[in-house]
Amino acid sequence: MAAEGGAMKRGARRAGHAGLIGFFVIFSAFPFYWMLITTFKSTPDLLKRGNNPFLLNAPPTLEHLKVLFYDTLFGQWIWNTLLVGVVVVAITLLLAVPAGYALARVMGPAGEKLGIAIFLTYLVPPTLLFIPMSRIIGDLGLQDSLWSLVLVYPSFTIPFSTWLLMGFFKAIPKDLEEAAMIDGLSRFGAFVKVVIPISVAGILTTVIFTLTLVMQEFVYALTFITAARSFTVSVGVPTFLVHGDVYFWGSLMAGCFISSVPVALLYNFFVDRFVVGFTMGAVKG
Amino acid sequence: MTTLERGAAPQAPAKSLGGLLDRPEWLGPLMIGPAVLFIALVVGIPFLLALYYSVSDISMGDRTMRFVGLKNFIAVAGTSNFQTSIVNTFVFAIVSQILVIVLGTALALALLRDFRGKWFVRFLLLLPWVAPISLGTIGWLWIFDSTYSVLNWTLEALGLITPHGWYMWLGIPYLAMGSVIAVHVWRILPLATVILLAGLSSIPHDIHDAARVDGAGYWRHLFQITVPLVRPIMLVAGLFGLVFAFTDMIVIFVLTRGGPYDTTQVLSTLAFFTGIQGGDLAEGAAIALFLFPMLLAVAIGFLRVARRAEVV
Numbered sequence: 001m002a003a004e005g006g007a008m009k010r011g012a013r014r015a016g017h018a019g020l021i022g023f024f025v026i027f028s029a030f031p032f033y034w035m036l037i038t039t040f041k042s043t044p045d046l047l048k049r050g051n052n053p054f055l056l057n058a059p060p061t062l063e064h065l066k067v068l069f070y071d072t073l074f075g076q077w078i079w080n081t082l083l084v085g086v087v088v089v090a091i092t093l094l095l096a097v098p099a100g101y102a103l104a105r106v107m108g109p110a111g112e113k114l115g116i117a118i119f120l121t122y123l124v125p126p127t128l129l130f131i132p133m134s135r136i137i138g139d140l141g142l143q144d145s146l147w148s149l150v151l152v153y154p155s156f157t158i159p160f161s162t163w164l165l166m167g168f169f170k171a172i173p174k175d176l177e178e179a180a181m182i183d184g185l186s187r188f189g190a191f192v193k194v195v196i197p198i199s200v201a202g203i204l205t206t207v208i209f210t211l212t213l214v215m216q217e218f219v220y221a222l223t224f225i226t227a228a229r230s231f232t233v234s235v236g237v238p239t240f241l242v243h244g245d246v247y248f249w250g251s252l253m254a255g256c257f258i259s260s261v262p263v264a265l266l267y268n269f270f271v272d273r274f275v276v277g278f279t280m281g282a283v284k285g
Numbered sequence: 286m287t288t289l290e291r292g293a294a295p296q297a298p299a300k301s302l303g304g305l306l307d308r309p310e311w312l313g314p315l316m317i318g319p320a321v322l323f324i325a326l327v328v329g330i331p332f333l334l335a336l337y338y339s340v341s342d343i344s345m346g347d348r349t350m351r352f353v354g355l356k357n358f359i360a361v362a363g364t365s366n367f368q369t370s371i372v373n374t375f376v377f378a379i380v381s382q383i384l385v386i387v388l389g390t391a392l393a394l395a396l397l398r399d400f401r402g403k404w405f406v407r408f409l410l411l412l413p414w415v416a417p418i419s420l421g422t423i424g425w426l427w428i429f430d431s432t433y434s435v436l437n438w439t440l441e442a443l444g445l446i447t448p449h450g451w452y453m454w455l456g457i458p459y460l461a462m463g464s465v466i467a468v469h470v471w472r473i474l475p476l477a478t479v480i481l482l483a484g485l486s487s488i489p490h491d492i493h494d495a496a497r498v499d500g501a502g503y504w505r506h507l508f509q510i511t512v513p514l515v516r517p518i519m520l521v522a523g524l525f526g527l528v529f530a531f532t533d534m535i536v537i538f539v540l541t542r543g544g545p546y547d548t549t550q551v552l553s554t555l556a557f558f559t560g561i562q563g564g565d566l567a568e569g570a571a572i573a574l575f576l577f578p579m580l581l582a583v584a585i586g587f588l589r590v591a592r593r594a595e596v597v
Binding site for chain 1 (some may be wrong): 408
């Protein structure tokens with residue numbers, strides 16, 4: 001093993017590594033770059049086939065953003081999404097935090113089986129349920145109401161969050177609760193006064209992931225909501241701006257970019273913790 | 286905590302609630318009861334209804350419902366668009382899942398190493414998973430646009446196609462299937478990578494060191510040591526992805542609506558078009574239920590992995 005050959009090999013490997021990462025970064029992020037540049041392109045520039053599409057060939061314009069905010073209900077859709085998100089998060093936490101703890105600590109081996117059973121309901125897809133649901137929602141008079149989404153979204157946020165929280169609670173050292181219980185607290189008291197306060201980070205992670213699940217949801221919102229005023233972002237942008245043969249590409253891309261990237265930034269701060277919770281759930285505790 | 290009190294109220298006055306909470310045989314069910322009840326109501330009942338719809342003659346405007354046995358299933362199974370949808374569902378799910386696992390493993394191995402700017406790289410790689418998928422897919426709709434596709438422009442600039450040879454990415458059967466698979470892979474890849482990365486990072490260092498001391502080369506090391514050790518977690522990622530691929534209709538709904546000529550129609554989109562847009566709830570439910578055996582198989586696979594992981 002000559003030193004020179006080793007250095008060359010290392011250099012080649014490093015270049016290969018950079019190339020691989022570069023390829024995946026372009027594959028993943030290119031559509032978002034594309035949204036961003038389309039947002040600021042003037043319409044003649046967009047529609048001239050000879051122009052280099054990767055660059056701005058004319059001065060940037062705010063025209064598409066104006067259309068998005070003044071001529072569509074984009075602001076209202078964001079508000080609707082946040083509203084549904086907050087209520088669903090509240091319901092989810094109220095039910096999933098105690099459930100996750102019970103599965104992790106109180107119920108023993110039975111808890112483990114029940115945990116897997118609850119997680120499996122997360123795998124029952126909207127595609128199987130949305131037909132009867134649409135009828136139920138109609139019978140309840142919730143068609144076109146955001147309450148229909150508030151009612152249905154916890155059906156997938158609760159199983160997922162329960163699983164995540166179970167993972168977080170398993171990771172807490174048992175001694176902490178045992179010490180609190182020796183000091184005279186009941187198990188439930190220890191849960192409220194000791195476990196919840198030290199699990200704030202895990203609960204916050206669950207909040208972020210519940211919010212992204214709500215923002216992502218498309219099928220139920222598409223089925224239950226037909227009035228433009230009650231759309232969420234994920235349904236409003238594609239159905240409202242792509243009607244007929246006319247595509248408002250600039251405004252469409254602006255809407256997509258604005259609703260995607262801030263959440264992604266938030267998400268990135270929590271992703272490590274998310275993975276810990278997600279995989280801890282599967283570890284015997 | 287109001288839910289807990291409400292749950293306990295029928296048997297016990299508020300005073301002895303604390304007593305109940307002290308007994309583990311009560312505490313567990315009381316804490317988990319509300320969640321289980323909610324899931325039973327919002328998942329269980331619609332599921333049973335779906336079963337019932339599929340053997341009835343219910344439709345959107347109609348209030349009456351009669352039992353018709355397996356008529357819907359037989360009627361549906363005979364149509365050619367259902368048969369293409371079944372084939373398409375499998376092609377779509379299996380091809381995209383193989384790609385996701387292979388690419389996800391390569392990417393996770395690359396991310397295992399430390400390098401400058403890793404935080405930002407990870408942010409860019411996660412974007413497709415975090416962005417609302419319907420909106421990300423709209424971005425792709427613009428990339429695949431028949432007149433202004435940037436892909437065609439690039440291919441032309443590289444001299445690979447002529448100005449008259451621009452592809453209709455979403456308008457030609459095989460290209461359309463390739464396109465929806467590519468977008469689906471794009472969307473699932475970050476999740477698979479993150480899960481696989483967690484698996485790879487949990488392998489103890491001494492195992493890798495021992496293999497190096499024994500003189501195992503890169504590929505042998507990869508296939509005889511690393512891959513077998515992450516296999517359980519790889520299966521979890523794979524099963525998860527399979528469920529998404531079997532049931533998710535967003536990518537196909539936004540990009541092709543099942544076209545051209547049903548060549549990208551899958552069971553979930555067909556159920557939507559038949560049941561919701563066509564108003565035939567009974568046939569829609571029957572189509573959707575054809576997904577159930579596949580999901581059951583995935584669920585059983587998941588349980589077996591979970592059990593095996595416990596033994597190890």
